[in-house]
Each structure stands twice: as structure tokens, then as C-alpha cells.
Amino acid sequence: MNFTDESINHARKLDARDELREFRDEFVIVDPDTIYLDGNSLGRLPSKTIEILKDAVERQWGERLIRSWNEGWIEASARIGAKLANLVGAKPDEVIITDATSVNLFKLAGAALKDQKNRTKIISDELNFPSDLYILQGLIDLIGSGYTIEMVTSGDGIQINQETLANEIDKNTALVVLTHTCFRSAFVHNMAFINQIAHRKGAYVLWDLSHSVGSVPVDLNGTEAxxxxxxxxKYLNGGPGSPAFLYVRKDLQKKLIQPLWGWLGSKDPFSFNLDFMPAENISRFQVGTPPIVSLLAIEPGLDLHLQAGMDRLRKKSMMQTEYLLFLFNQWLLPLGFNLGSPRNPEIRGSHVSIRHPEAFRISKAMIEAKKPDIKVIPDFRIPDNLRLGIASIYTSFEDINRAMRRIKEIVERKTYEQYTGERMKVT
Ligand SMILES: Cc1ncc(COP(=O)(O)O)c(C=O)c1O
Incomplete structure (x- = not known):
């Protein structure tokens, strides 16, 4: 992937050759002069979702009322989970949609620790998403029996050396918790290698796939996760706050006991037994009533990803992040930017972090631009990262070219100086 042409015409040629280009038409794009590079935080709205939601609200809720539970609602978590399983190399009955990612992490980490007798070490790394670490800290606070969290350090804030991480895993390690594609730098861990080392030492590994699903191929079964x-x-376009998913390998489903015992995790919720008996399948990792409207909204984005196929999406995503880096080298490196993501596309997910001391004000100038300038929506991560998310299912080469050109312009003209450093609640 050697790019030599910086022109917008060349970007358009790359789009014309892109075999996935028609998927863009499946999404709502209200303003062609707003370039969206934040699909790694909140994916775009698939047009089909509007229809699905209308039906879910007007007919299923409005007309069918409670009868809808027996007309598909009660199975929806497992049915949509089974579809998602195809994107992460799992069997249909190993994945379920439920709760938030943080809650699922609590449940599965709790289940793993309970199953590990006399082991007190948990391993994570300093590039992990803070919520995952808070969940582990809270869990230890709750069970309070001498657990420690060993944090593997990064050195450059971009990558985690896999050998260093592997060497940390020993006979006292109960659990390793890692975010497969790191939220800030997009560094991708070697899942197969870490699983293999951990299994040899008898430790569980719990993967957070939030930044991988829909962007980086994952083979949970193939790597014995x-x-x-x-x-x-994020990349799956399920909508703001759409419920998360969890995966438990088939042979562990009857063995592991998660700590939140709710009726939907029980064997027979409508027996109303007073004592909890866990379901014997993936359902035991559910807790309470699913948010049906949000849950149903996940399906259109999933279907589009299944149609496009993860291999084709990854191929395009690698080409697009390489293209972005080509323009970065030409246009932004000379303007005082640094790269906050791995150079090697094999270990880079689908967003690119670029760093600049004025990153926050630059992001404001990008988002709040006034016509005739175009708007570009990235996100900002402290201290100085602009994250540019490529969602290959709808991001075009032209989007990337226009966005990078706009960043160059903002910095060259010092347009960001017109903006204050005042932060909003959500950045
Ligand atoms: C890697 C990662 N893990 C966990 C979370 C938290 O997810 P939730 O808010 O669904 O609990 C996020 C949120 O962005 C994330 O990026």
C-alpha cells in the first residue's frame, strides 16, 4: 500500500474502486459537508434502523403490547447475540446481548475469580479502558481477599510488549483482563499468543472487544478464548447506549457462576422459584429485563457487517488507515503533530490517534467550523490525542482526504486560536 498522490481526485478514484462503497448508502448522512470520523465512539445510524424502531414502538409496543414478549422479544438477546457471534468467531450459543460492557465485565471477572482457587493476581495493562480497571478495583473491594492488580506498563503509551505481558502471567495469576484494541492508540494485542500462554499457566483471559468488533477480525474459538x-x-452502529454483548466458551457455561443473580439468568424465570437455579446455557449470564427497543436497533448494523464480511472490512480499513497516515506524513508531521498509534497496520485497529499540544482546540475548530468551511467530527482524548475513527463500512477515501486537508488548514492558519480550551461534559 504505497500512496503517492495527495489529490482529492485520487481519493475519489480509490472510492470508485472500492467494492464496499455501496454500503455507505445504507446509512443516514444528513450533511455531506460534515465528515464523521467518530464511528469508533458512536457509529452512524443505519437507515433500516429507523424502520425497525418505528415498528418496535408503534406495532410491537403500541399495538401488540405485552403479547410481544412471546412474539420475539424474549428470544431477541440470544437471537441477535447468535448473529454477532459470526463476527467474532464464536458459536451462535456462546454470545448473548445484555447489559453494559462494564456490567458484563463485572459478571465475567467475578465468575472467573470465583472459579480460581488460591490465585490472587489479576493482570491488566495501562492502555486499558479505565472503566474496566474500575470494575476490577470494585470487585476486589467487594470480595476483599488479598487480590492484586498487576498493571503492565507501555513505555511509549502506544503499545504493550507482548513478551513482557506474557512473562507477567504466572502460577498465581487468576485472570488477565485486556482490551483487544486499545481505546487511545488502537494497538491490537496478540490474542492467540496471550491465550496460549495464559492457558499454559492456568489463568483465565477476559477480552474487551469494544474497539475490535466490526473493525478487526476476531477469532474467539480459533484462539481458544x-x-x-x-x-x-461503536463500529456496529447499534445506537447510543445500545446493550453490550458477552461471550462464554461453551464448555465453561455450566461451570462458571456469575455474581449477579437475576431472574433472567435463572433456569425457569416464570416458575418464580424463591431460590436461584442458574440456567445451564449462555442465559445464565443475563440478569434482568433487556431494553428491547435498544436491543432491536442493533440488528441492522450487524446485518450490514455480516454482508460486507470482516475480511473485506479489515482489508479496506487497513488501506484507509495507511492512506490517512500517508497524508499525515505529508501534511501534518511538518506542522508539529506526532503519531499516537502503531505504524504497523497489522497491530493497529481502525482508528488513528494523532497528537498535538493544541489537540483540544484543534478538535473544537474542526467540529464548530462555519460555512464555507467543512465540519469534521473526531474525538479528543486527554492529554493531546485527536482520534480519527475509520468505519470502513461508510467512511470514504474522500472523507479522509477532506478531513486531513481541513486539519492542515486549521493548524496552518492557527484557526484554533479563536477557540477556548473549555471542555464540554463529553469529549
Ligand atoms: C474499551 C471499552 N471498554 C468499556 C467501555 C465502557 O462501556 P459501557 O459504557 O457500555 O459500560 C468502553 C466505552 O467506551 C470502552 O471503550
Whole structure:
């Protein structure tokens, strides 16, 4: 992938050759002069979702009322989970949609620790998403029996050395918790290698796939992964706060006991037994009533990803992040930017972090631009990262070219100086 042409015409040629280009038409794009590069945080709205939601609200809820539970609602978590399983190399009955990623992490980490006798070490790394670490800290606070969390350090803030991580896993390790594609730098861990080392030492590995699902191929069964969680509102376009998913390998489903015992995790919720008896399948990892409207909204985005296929999406995503880096080298490196993501596309997910001391004000100038300038929506991550998310199912080469050109312009003209450093609640 050697790019030499910076022109917008060349970007358009790349789009014309893209075999996935028609998927863009399946999404709502209200303003062609707003370039959206934040699909790694909140994916775009698939047009089909509008229809699905209308039907879910007007007919299923409005007309069918409670009868809808027996007309598909009660199976929806497992049915849509089975579809998602295809994207992460799992069997249909190993994945279920439920709760938030953080809650699922609590449940599966709790289940793994309970199953590990006399082991007190949990391993994670400093590039992990803070919520995952908070969940582990809270769990230890709750069970309070001498557990420690060993944090593998990064050195450059971009990558985690896999050998260093592997060397940390020993006979006292109960659990390793890693975010497969790191949220800030997009570094991708070597799942097969870490699983293999951990299994040799008898430790569980719990993967957070939030930034991988829909962007990086994952083979949970092929790498013998035991446990995973992830969200559906980023690359999968499930909508704001759409419920998350969890994966438990088939042979562990009857063995592991998760700590949140709710009626939908029980064997027969409508027997109303007073004592909890866990379901014997993936349902035991559910807790309470699913948010049906949000749950149903996940399906159109999933279907589009299944049609496009993860191999084709990954191929396009690698080409697009390489293209973005080509323009970055030409246009932004000379303007005081640094790269906050791995150079090697094999270990890079589908967003690229670029770093600049004025990153926050630059992001404001990008988002709040006034016509005739185009708007570009990235996100900002402290201290100085602009994250540019490529969602290959709808991001075009032209989008990337226009966005990078706009960033160059903002920095060259110092347009960002017109903006304050005042932060909003959500960045
Ligand atoms: C890697 C990762 N893990 C966990 C979370 C938290 O997810 P939730 O808010 O669904 O619990 C996020 C949220 O962005 C995330 O990026």
C-alpha cells in the first residue's frame, strides 16, 4: 500500500474502486459537508434502523403490547447475540446481548475469580479502558481477599510488549483482563499468543472487544478464548447506549457462576422459584429485563457487517488507515503533530490517534467550523490525542482526504486560536 498522490481526485478514484462503497448508502448522512470520523465512539445510524424502531414502538409496543414478549422479544438477546457471534468467531450459543460492557465485565471477572482457587493476581495493562480497571478495583473491594492488580506498563503509551505481558502471567495469576484494541492508540494485542500462554499457566483471559468488533477480525474459538465482552454502539452502529454483548466458551457455561443473580439468568424465570437455579446455557449470564427497543436497533448494523464480511472490512480499513497516515506524513508531521498509534497496520485497529499540544482546540475548530468551511467530527482524548475513527463500512477515501486537508488548514492558519480550551461534559 504505497500512496503517492495527495489529490482529492485520487481519493475519489480509490472510492470508485472500492467494492464496499455501496454500503455507505445504507446509512443516514444528513450533511455531506460534515465528515464523521467518530464511528469508533458512536457509529452512524443505519437507515433500516429507523424502520425497525418505528415498528418496535408503534406495532410491537403500541399495538401488540405485552403479547410481544412471546412474539420475539424474549428470544431477541440470544437471537441477535447468535448473529454477532459470526463476527467474532464464536458459536451462535456462546454470545448473548445484555447489559453494559462494564456490567458484563463485572459478571465475567467475578465468575472467573470465583472459579480460581488460591490465585490472587489479576493482570491488566495501562492502555486499558479505565472503566474496566474500575470494575476490577470494585470487585476486589467487594470480595476483599488479598487480590492484586498487576498493571503492565507501555513505555511509549502506544503499545504493550507482548513478551513482557506474557512473562507477567504466572502460577498465581487468576485472570488477565485486556482490551483487544486499545481505546487511545488502537494497538491490537496478540490474542492467540496471550491465550496460549495464559492457558499454559492456568489463568483465565477476559477480552474487551469494544474497539475490535466490526473493525478487526476476531477469532474467539480459533484462539481458544474463554471469555469476552464488548459494546455494540461503536463500529456496529447499534445506537447510543445500545446493550453490550458477552461471550462464554461453551464448555465453561455450566461451570462458571456469575455474581449477579437475576431472574433472567435463572433456569425457569416464570416458575418464580424463591431460590436461584442458574440456567445451564449462555442465559445464565443475563440478569434482568433487556431494553428491547435498544436491543432491536442493533440488528441492522450487524446485518450490514455480516454482508460486507470482516475480511473485506479489515482489508479496506487497513488501506484507509495507511492512506490517512500517508497524508499525515505529508501534511501534518511538518506542522508539529506526532503519531499516537502503531505504524504497523497489522497491530493497529481502525482508528488513528494523532497528537498535538493544541489537540483540544484543534478538535473544537474542526467540529464548530462555519460555512464555507467543512465540519469534521473526531474525538479528543486527554492529554493531546485527536482520534480519527475509520468505519470502513461508510467512511470514504474522500472523507479522509477532506478531513486531513481541513486539519492542515486549521493548524496552518492557527484557526484554533479563536477557540477556548473549555471542555464540554463529553469529549
Ligand atoms: C474499551 C471499552 N471498554 C468499556 C467501555 C465502557 O462501556 P459501557 O459504557 O457500555 O459500560 C468502553 C466505552 O467506551 C470502552 O471503550
Amino acid at each position: 474463554e471469555l469476552a465482552v464488548g459494546c455494540t454502539y
